[in-house]
Amino acid sequence: MHNRRQIMAFGLGGLALGGATITGLSRASAKDGLAEHALGGVGDLANPPQIHSQNGLLQTTLRPTLAEVLVDEQPRKLRRYNDGLPGPTLRVKPGDRMEITLENALPPNAPPLRALDTFPAFGPGDICGPVGTTHVAPHDLNTTNLHFHGMHVSPKGNSDNVFLTVEPGSAFTYEVQIPDNHPIGAFWYHPHWHGSVAAQIGTGMAGLILVEPEDYVPPGLPERQVIIQTVIGSDLAAFDDPQQFMSLQAPRIFTLNGQFRPTIRLRQGERQFWRILLANDFQFCPLNFADMGLRAILIGRDGIPLPAPKEVDRLLLSPGNRFDVVVEGAQPGLHDMVRQPYRHGLVDLEERIIAQVQIEAGGMPSDLMPAPAATPPDITDAEIVRSRKVVLGEVRDPRAVFDLAFTIDGQSYDPNTWHLDPKLNTAEEWTFVNTTAYPHPMHIHINPFQVVAINGVPVPDRPWYDTCVVPAAGTLTIRTRFEDFDGDFVTHCHILPHEDAGMMMNIRITT
């Protein structure tokens, strides 16, 4: 049965139903970076479905639904875009426009988990969301919106505006103009409605966005998308229980392109171009390429090309990070792809086999690489107009799950505070100061940043990221340019239960 709102919504979204459907000027992928190379078939990890822009426009519908799906051979409750785990990969070029209708087909929200009248100390100012809960606890888990993570686009209006609300049964059309000089690399889309972010990404809502010119990937170099997700793997009744999904210790199932422990194939000497995305809510994922029998050449981090390719053995993936890596089969054999052990503050996360890499002997050596692409110029001392400290903390708060809320500069998220107020076309240096015993991968929307120091120790190559970890009881110093776009957006911890528990702050770029 549909209520009036839902009927309206389907009316709006009616022009495009289902993800891979050919709509308007965009088309579902005929050209898959693996299929051309006889990869991604039976016994090999396939890429997600793709939607390409055509004639400068990517027009499609993303339609999240809640359904029971077999993940690790067990039924799990997932929220997915267009019935895919992950959602379809969007392929666009600099200068293109994206016109994406978000059609929220999730079920109506459950009643609030804690009645507000049990907390008489809190007034209406503490309330956010239509049903009256707070900024430090999850609520309205089926209300959603869209964020274009890492993209350098306008945060206003119906562009990358995370302050929008799309209720269950309604629809909204986003229009995102990608600038001509947009960095070349990998980005992603996911929901960003404060209060339901952890629940929605933790149950599967995410998809890759690739921004690149024509002929960026040379023919002969198979492009493999590796989208790592960690969906909540509890019994079905508990999948939406905040006591569970807000916890680091919750059961989480690692999937690659939605597959549980898949096999990835390549031949010795051959190269593949891996677009790795950690599209998850909580756990870090350090990878060791040498252990997988691979040689790895890093060419981009968080959608920003490196000035020159760089050989790497290991990469630390924080929730939200992307790494563009050209890999080469080095050691023939069957190797485990392992999420390496990680010391998460005071908690040791154990190693976990997440996939296998099968390297067959006798390939044809290749030296193919994607086309070179521009790195933004280093942010110099002279450019810095202001230095700030941004203090990350935690507080006891009875409104929060586990009575623990998170803060930035001493306050949990307040939609009406705007004290981070840089000027357009300036650059600033920010030091995130972490007063907690846990690492926080901090993400800043709209503009990438350059890491200049960790715990006060300079980082020599000053890598670009949009999400980088602030060590437990440590500091991260970054520089960022506020270019092209004024308007309002946010910085927050990409451990999404921390974000929903208050670790987010508004930023306003003024002209």
Added chain:
Amino acid sequence: MSILRLAFAAFAVAAAPVLAEVQTVNAQTCLSCHSVDGVAHIDHVPIIHGQSETYLRHALHAYKSGQRSGGTADVMQAVAQDLSAAQIDQLAAFFGTDASIVQTAPISHLIKASAEGADGRLVYLTTKEGSARVVESRFNGDYFRVAPYVESEKFLTFCSIATMAAVLNSFEDALKRPIDTARYPYPYFTQDNIFNEDNQQVKTFEGVVTDGLTLDQIGLFLTHLDVRPSTIFADENSIEHMRNAIMEGLSDPAVRVILNYNRGIVGQNGSGHVSPIAAYHQPSNSVLVLDVAGYKYPPAWIPMDMLYKAMLDVDTSSKRSRGLALVRTF
């Protein structure tokens, strides 16, 4: 509020109203990063417990004023800038001890301090009298079984978890123990793997870090760890019954005895606490408690009448008295 949160009420810098508490820094905040058991948990974070009080006070003032800043000092600067001089004094007094005594003999200092509080009625195992009682005791088997497995709690609220780990490890191969990756291939209970799936349903790791476990919750945890627990609440039983339960538990090699008491009542610093009982000494009518907060106190012989009062204390979390959990292998 439960077993160990109370331990810090005395040191919390501002008192109770919920919203005010949110603004305060208390000792527990410090301990989330600084070691509680003499082992550094975060690489660059120093151990402050037992540092000189004077040093700690000066350091906190230097952070507060910005004299110490840059790099990781920014973290302490952010923490210290809102502390008043009085709060700094309180924290320095809590973590610090008089430097001269620490340099000579930290343990005897602690014994001295606590013995004074208890009017000398506690006898620590590290004294001549304390070790003599172990030899004399006819109920000392559990001391030799359990003592080798006692490790300090890794958080201040983990006394129950550290106690369960010690007690369960003491059953050795009579109990199926999990294999911890860091100790592969040897089976061993750690303060992490006590949290199996069933126990996380009872209370999560973070939940226990926040406010520990009640006696009932300890019982529930144990049922999920392949042993049979029975909980005995002091307010429902006489002192004789409690003593008999302890003696019977200590006499049976298949049984271990866990104590939940208020250590403030026996004259030690703190309040709600959990530790294994290791022996009973008839001539002095006292019970040997193997303290899992070994960084704070060595094992102590506690007179039975005093211990009973400490078990009658009401746990504000459960609103019930404290008592014993007897643990039996199948």
